Amino acid sequence: MKENNSIKAKIITIGDELLLGQVVNTNASWLGEQLNLNGFQLESVLTVGDGEKDIMKALCSCQDTNIVIITGGLGPTADDITKPTLCKFFDTELILNNDALENINEIFKLRGYVMTERNRLQAFIPKSCTYIPNRFGTAPCMWFEKDETVYISLPGVPFEMKSIFKTELVDRLKKHFKPTPYGRRVVMTTGVGESFLADKIKDWEESLPDFMSLAYLPQYGMVRLRLDARHEDETFMQQSLDNQIEKLKSLISEHIFSYDDKPISEVIVNILKERNLSLSTAESCTGGSIAKMITSIPGCSSIYKGSVVAYDSKVKEELLGVNHDDIEKYTVVSKEVAEQMAVGVSNILRTDFALSTTGIAGPDGGTEENPVGTVWIALATPNGVSSKRYNFGKDRQNNIERACITAFEMLRQYLLNN
Numbered sequence: 018m019k020e021n022n023s024i025k026a027k028i029i030t031i032g033d034e035l036l037l038g039q040v041v042n043t044n045a046s047w048l049g050e051q052l053n054l055n056g057f058q059l060e061s062v063l064t065v066g067d068g069e070k071d072i073m074k075a076l077c078s079c080q081d082t083n084i085v086i087i088t089g090g091l092g093p094t095a096d097d098i099t100k101p102t103l104c105k106f107f108d109t110e111l112i113l114n115n116d117a118l119e120n121i122n123e124i125f126k127l128r129g130y131v132m133t134e135r136n137r138l139q140a141f142i143p144k145s146c147t148y149i150p151n152r153f154g155t156a157p158c159m160w161f162e163k164d165e166t167v168y169i170s171l172p173g174v175p176f177e178m179k180s181i182f183k184t185e186l187v188d189r190l191k192k193h194f195k196p197t198p199y200g201r202r203v204v205m206t207t208g209v210g211e212s213f214l215a216d217k218i219k220d221w222e223e224s225l226p227d228f229m230s231l232a233y234l235p236q237y238g239m240v241r242l243r244l245d246a247r248h249e250d251e252t253f254m255q256q257s258l259d260n261q262i263e264k265l266k267s268l269i270s271e272h273i274f275s276y277d278d279k280p281i282s283e284v285i286v287n288i289l290k291e292r293n294l295s296l297s298t299a300e301s302c303t304g305g306s307i308a309k310m311i312t313s314i315p316g317c318s319s320i321y322k323g324s325v326v327a328y329d330s331k332v333k334e335e336l337l338g339v340n341h342d343d344i345e346k347y348t349v350v351s352k353e354v355a356e357q358m359a360v361g362v363s364n365i366l367r368t369d370f371a372l373s374t375t376g377i378a379g380p381d382g383g384t385e386e387n388p389v390g391t392v393w394i395a396l397a398t399p400n401g402v403s404s405k406r407y408n409f410g411k412d413r414q415n416n417i418e419r420a421c422i423t424a425f426e427m428l429r430q431y432l433l434n435n
Contacts, residue, residue, distance in 0.1 A: 024196045025082045026057045029075045031089035031099060032173060033066045044088045044178055055187055056196030056247070057084060072102045080166060083194065089173030091156035093135045099170060100143060100159075107161055109145040114157070116148055121155045146170075149185050153177045158185065167193060198251035202258050204265060205275035207239040207426050214240055218268055225261065228254070237415055238422030239281070274429055281425040282310040288432050289320040294369040296428075298324040299337055299362035301349070302376035302392055307421050322366040327358060333375075337361030348387065350376050355393035356402045363397040370431075371397040372424045376407075378416045392420045396427050400435070 028048055034040040045062045052059050060082060065071040067090060079085040090099030104110055118140035125132040139155050142148055149158035156172035158181045169186065171178045206214060211233050215222075222231050228248045234241040244261060248254035266273065274281050289296055298307045308324035311317050325336055330349055333339040338361040343353045355375050363371035376392030383389035389411050395404035405427070409419040 024057045024084065024194045025060050026052050026084040026086065027060050027079045027082045028062045029072075029079065029085065029087045030062065030064045030173075031067065031072060031087065032064075033096075035064050035089075036066050044173065044175055047175070047179060048086055048088070048182070051182060051187075052084075052086075053199065053245075054201065055191065056199040057190070057194070067096045067098060069098055069102050069105070072099065073106060076102075076106050076168075079168075080164065083166060084190065085166060085168045087168065087170045088178055091139070091170065091172050093139055093155070100141070103146075103159070103161070103168075103170060104143050107143060107145050107163060109143045111141040112144045114140055114142045114148050116150065117142060117157050120150055120152070124155055149181065149189075151177055151181055152184075153180045160189070197247045197249060198254060200246045200248075200251070200254045200258050202244045202262050202276070203278040204242040204244070204262065204273055205239060205278065205281070206242065206269060206272040207274055207281065207422055209240070209269070209272045211235045211240050214242075214269065214272070218265060221261075221264055221268060226257065229257070229261065237418030238426075241278070274426065280310070280314075281422060281429065283314045285425050285428055285432075286311065286314045286317050286320060288429070289370075290316070292432075295320055295322055295367075297322045297362045297366040297368040297371045299358040299371065299373040300324060300326050301328055301333070301358070301374055302378045303374045303417050303420050303424075304328065306417050307372060307374070307424055310421055310425075322368050325362050325365070333358060337365070350387045350391055350393060352393055352395075352404050352406070355395035355404045356397075359395040359397035359404075360402050369399055370428060372428060373397075374420050374424060376416070376420065379411055379413045390416050392416065392423075394420060394424045394427060396424075396431060398431060398435075 028045050030042055030045050035042050042064060049059045063075045065075045087099065090097045100111060121132060121136060121140055136155055142157050142159055146159040146161050149160055151158050151172060154172055154174055154177040159170040161168040171181060215233065225231065229244060229246045232243040234243060244258060246254050246258055274284050300307055305324060305326045311321050327333045327337055330344055333349065333354065334341050337358050339354055339357040347353045355373050358373035358375060359371045373395045374392060377383050377387055377389050379389035390408045392407045392409060393404055394407065395402060407423060409416045
């Protein structure tokens, strides 16, 4: 076991499809998260195409770190050249690994397929590596050591890579190295911009101990605060993190909706579950996005009854009961229409609460009275209906996302105070 407490890691992701933008590089972000959570500090991520020269250059650039994790290029096709390139880098040769061959045979039997010679070739791996089983696919995982660096080659298929890393690699890496214990707390905030939030917690942030660091991670309509810590005494570190979060809570409690990285939609679903209350939605400018956020939460069916996406005025009138004269007088982007939409869907679906949105997402369609980004959000409750006008800017996606988050926050505030 190595005694280096500052264990550095680099990631190399291989694939032309990543460079061309045809596939989003989720492997790198997931691995970076997992490495940090387990005490290893990620230094950089390199993405290269399916070419030997580029892969070799990337490998050579990583010899000054402790861990190099490589993903991709291990499939059965001609463009998968990671293994031959690794042989050149480590000055070794490909040999048949019987454990790898048995693993491939078992997978093909389980799936009812006949193994081809091309698939059999996947059982040939560099002689100098340690074979690590892939129980979820035919591409091998390989562990190399050179000088003071560990190189790990993983399949590029995300669910295979993740499964191997969790079941096989985390414990091996921790045994081989001795990383400094790492701790993290995440605080989710909304209703306040990043700069205003920074001003509010400036003194607290400046008083953090040296082994802690704070990151601001703004998103549509919210700011995630991530407090990281590394310390030899894990118990002391965890207690210190909890103490700092309590101090932070006293400063910005009105803006915090979650302490465990949960989306605000999940927070709302959980509160309504606890109180045995129901919710429905009526959406115009958000086009069903609120409904999508709710229905992505497991178990939401116990509180969520449904939605009416009333994009056209006739739908607002005929399904939700919005008064035609009010639309003519106030336009569809108005307090009157938003509130009638919320009350209408609440009555139709017989729910305790209802949220509605109506506005101009953009990029066109704005007027002097209601410029692009204008959104009315209404909340129908057992005690009546209320609404508020917002302007989120000129970007369509930003307007939709912020309207959703703001609607959830409107309901959350009501639930906290009633």
